[in-house]
Amino acid sequence: MKIFVVDDSKSVHRLLEEMLDLPDLSFQHAYNGEEAVNAVKETNFAADLILLDWEMPLLSGIETLPLIIKLRPKQTIIMMTTKNSMADITEAMQKGATDYIIKPFTKDIIIGKITTLLEGGM
Template sequence: MVEDEQEIRELMALHLLRQGYRVTECSSAEEALNEMNRQSFHVYVLDWMLPGLSGVEIVDKIKAKNPQASVLMVTAKAEPNDIVSGLEKGADDYLTKPFNPSVFLARIKALLRRTQVTASPPADQNDVLLSGLRINFKTYEISYNGEPLHLTPSEFKLLGTLVQNQGVVLTREQLIENIQGEGINVVGRTIDTHVFGLRKKLGEWGDRIETIRGVGYRVKVDIA
């Protein structure tokens, strides 16, 4: 989130944090670009008028680095030509200030539904170790503290998607989209059933899978 007005930035962050989202706050374009070089995000919230580069100029850099990410412009510029300009520059949605917090959250959720969620690891990360849980995406083997676990194909893909997006809240719709495949048919609340089964099989590690009420699920960030 890039917003130079501290009060507005902290208010938007508070609304997102209450919904279970991870938020990185930046007050300038320079700070935002530094964060972009350190990590990637599913959704970027940008103010148009910033010190240094404008929010519109940052959009180009975001899309060049992470074309699958979504961008929400939040700005006082409410003229139709400004809105059109922002969208044509690459923003995926546009929200004018002042705004209703419920509308802001709804826009974020909608953008997350559009965002492609990572369902498989990079080529150099076929084997992932997270707090005793080891997942081999190449051999489809999984173990916890050295003990092999036996998951269904749906459970394996669901856990893999959550782990690969550690700390990110994923909606049920995103999870369904990413675990559907040949021989796997998942609809609606069956995601909840799969999560329940995963937690039982994972034992204490299953507590890391958090339910974000009204949204979906995430795996807690592993803090070294």
């Protein structure tokens, strides 16, 4: 399984790799929305899941989300953010997020969400 992590914080990338240190799991990384969209445009892009941060420079996650969905309508995307209002959650889901996770989250929470979304466990 391949997970595409899109977050401007390198520490979040490291934390996710540590939390999800499982066999047969690989990671691809982008540090802003522009990098993410460019990666998704590549013909060989094949992530099973995108973990997308909301607040990033150049192109925010909420701006990136519909661009990715336009390119790959069936892509599984979990928004990761400290934004926790119902309006924010609703906006993300309306723009194409598959699920939403509020930072900070625990290993159990992220693995539970991923397992549920990808049906079959890790």
